[in-house]
Amino acid sequence: MKKKVMMIIGATKGLGRALAWHYAKKGYDLAITARTDSDLTALKRELEKTGNHVVALAGDMSNSDDVERFVGVVFSIYRKVDVLINNASIFGPGPELLLDYPNEVFKEVLLTNTLIPYLVTKQVLPGMLMEGEGIVITLTSEAGQTGFSGWGAYGISKFAVEGLVQTWANECADTGVRFHLVDPGEMDTEMHNLAVPDCDYELDAPVQRLDVFDFLLETSAINGSREEAIVYQQRGEN
Amino acid sequence: MEVPPLLNADTPIERFGKSREDVRLLTYSKNEIYHDVFRNLCSYFQVGDVLVFNNSRTIPAVIKTVEGIEVRLSRQLTHHLWDALLPEAFSGDLIFETGVSARVIGDGSEKPLKRIQFTTRNTSMLNNLYLQGDVVRYEHSAANWPLSDYQTVYASQPGSVEMPSAGRAFTWRLLNELKKAGVELVFITLHAGLSYYGKDKWPTPSLHPEPYVINAKQAQLINHAKAAGRQVIAVGTTVVRALESASEKGVVVACNKETNLYIKEAYQLTVVDGMLTGFHEEEASHMRMLEAFIGKDAVHSVYKEAIERSYLWHEFGDMNLIMKESVR
Numbered sequence: 001m002k003k004k005v006m007m008i009i010g011a012t013k014g015l016g017r018a019l020a021w022h023y024a025k026k027g028y029d030l031a032i033t034a035r036t037d038s039d040l041t042a043l044k045r046e047l048e049k050t051g052n053h054v055v056a057l058a059g060d061m062s063n064s065d066d067v068e069r070f071v072g073v074v075f076s077i078y079r080k081v082d083v084l085i086n087n088a089s090i091f092g093p094g095p096e097l098l099l100d101y102p103n104e105v106f107k108e109v110l111l112t113n114t115l116i117p118y119l120v121t122k123q124v125l126p127g128m129l130m131e132g133e134g135i136v137i138t139l140t141s142e143a144g145q146t147g148f149s150g151w152g153a154y155g156i157s158k159f160a161v162e163g164l165v166q167t168w169a170n171e172c173a174d175t176g177v178r179f180h181l182v183d184p185g186e187m188d189t190e191m192h193n194l195a196v197p198d199c200d201y202e203l204d205a206p207v208q209r210l211d212v213f214d215f216l217l218e219t220s221a222i223n224g225s226r227e228e229a230i231v232y233q234q235r236g237e238n
Numbered sequence: 239m240e241v242p243p244l245l246n247a248d249t250p251i252e253r254f255g256k257s258r259e260d261v262r263l264l265t266y267s268k269n270e271i272y273h274d275v276f277r278n279l280c281s282y283f284q285v286g287d288v289l290v291f292n293n294s295r296t297i298p299a300v301i302k303t304v305e306g307i308e309v310r311l312s313r314q315l316t317h318h319l320w321d322a323l324l325p326e327a328f329s330g331d332l333i334f335e336t337g338v339s340a341r342v343i344g345d346g347s348e349k350p351l352k353r354i355q356f357t358t359r360n361t362s363m364l365n366n367l368y369l370q371g372d373v374v375r376y377e378h379s380a381a382n383w384p385l386s387d388y389q390t391v392y393a394s395q396p397g398s399v400e401m402p403s404a405g406r407a408f409t410w411r412l413l414n415e416l417k418k419a420g421v422e423l424v425f426i427t428l429h430a431g432l433s434y435y436g437k438d439k440w441p442t443p444s445l446h447p448e449p450y451v452i453n454a455k456q457a458q459l460i461n462h463a464k465a466a467g468r469q470v471i472a473v474g475t476t477v478v479r480a481l482e483s484a485s486e487k488g489v490v491v492a493c494n495k496e497t498n499l500y501i502k503e504a505y506q507l508t509v510v511d512g513m514l515t516g517f518h519e520e521e522a523s524h525m526r527m528l529e530a531f532i533g534k535d536a537v538h539s540v541y542k543e544a545i546e547r548s549y550l551w552h553e554f555g556d557m558n559l560i561m562k563e564s565v566r
Contacts (some may be wrong), residue, residue, distance in 0.1 A: 068385060
């Protein structure tokens with residue numbers, strides 16, 4: 001039987017990196033991408049030591065040509081993707097009031113963060129629909145439901161991402177393909193350091209927030225659900 | 239048959255603010271011709287009929303060497319080997335801008351194709367193809383439309399060097415409508431090679447192998463429909479070629495191989511009851527396939543009518559539904 005294939009967008013840092021290791025160890029073949037080629041190549045070499053196949057190509061997944069290339073090469077090699085994790089996003093400047101926000105950066109953050117899950121999902125989805133199964137998990141944030149002062153375009157883009165995933169889920173109801181949002185909560189990552197530079201409390205590592213992904217992949221969760229990683233972490237600890 | 243230049247569709251219909259499914263539809267069935275819009279396609283089928291699509295995705299198959307020599311890939315034989323179209327006098331090594339190189343090792347499946355061997359690994363070669371390559375274009379195109387214009391909305395398996403264009407007019411809205419109406423949708427894969435070598439030279443189907451994949455589930459759906467007396471309609475000549483190649487006494491067998499089947503007038507179709515296709519040049523082998531469906535005279539009358547009614551030709555053009563029996 002062919003191995004399951006997981007595609008991770010934004011795989012070299014933080015949660016994406018933790019996911020890549022976790023599912024490589026669980027026996028998934030991986031398709032990973034990030035913008036920096038050297039980081040990606042180094043990660044691929046390490047991940048291959050688990051004995052699983054890793055396709056790694058650098059690119060900007062908010063650019064449709066890069067998406068065509070990455071997803072094209074992945075399908076040429078694996079012929080399928082079972083699980084897509086839309087993890088990549090950018091934060092923009094550190095805490096910045098909207099009144100002070102640079103206009104061009106506002107556009108860039110909104111576009112980047114909404115185009116990535118739109119473009120990648122759009123190219124991966126037909127293959128999943130033809131198989132009649134597949135799971136698309138897109139990362140969100142509490143800032144995608146509540147506006148926080150200083151989080152600028154990042155939080156606003158996550159509002160858009162939540163709408164995008166709800167729309168995908170609704171349009172693909174009863175197809176066998178499931179869409180989920182995961183709010184990983186606060187973690188010790190580069191992005192958190194940008195968002196909360198003076199953080200004076202202890203943060204969990206991304207690897208502590210992976211139980212929710214196992215739950216979504218191993219059970220038949222409801223299409224369109226929004227999950228908070230902390231809930232599953234507490235369940236695991238109890 | 240003289241197709242007025244005005245009837246060459248040179249622009250994707252979406253560029254005019256319309257939908258892919260807004261192209262026109264000419265249907266031929268038992269000596270009758272009907273004129274319609276493609277978005278009404280659903281009304282031509284009944285519950286249990288099967289539409290078979292080719293889900294092959296177009297790759298950018300034209301690459302230039304550092305010296306500016308254009309190489310058109312036609313068929314992948316192994317990870318490293320391709321049949322390709324090169325300038326006739328060329329010999330030696332091909333060095334591409336991104337550092338990938340290839341070598342001519344002999345003749346391809348037919349003249350003027352050559353067999354070339356890439357010296358890089360498959361992933362790297364494909365990646366470079368996407369980074370540097372361009373889509374195959376012909377002179378009827380008004381502009382250098384992007385690769386996305388040469389994809390069907392359901393394309394998922396990269397490998398065709400030209401778009402299996404009969405499916406271009408479908409939208410997901412229409413696919414969902416067909417599904418809701420009880421029409422079975424089956425997606426097989428055939429990677430289409432070059433359809434034109436230039437200088438009025440066209441591939442000879444028997445010397446033009448194309449790889450195709452039909453799995454057991456897909457074969458079963460088609461066979462089940464045939465057994466129940468339902469119609470099997472191929473979306474495109476590539477699908478007709480694959481299904482008839484995979485047929486053993488009218489039963490489709492799952493397979494993953496190459497076909498060099500040449501379907502022409504005397505050929506007895508055993509699986510396919512109808513086909514959706516665009517409008518083709520008279521010299522193309524596709525026309526011989528249409529003759530296998532309805533005979534030479536009927537094809538002539540359909541094309542005469544299409545010209546009189548200004549249907550549009552080529553991959554961005556209008557659609558033609560040809561049925562062996564009557565549409566119900």
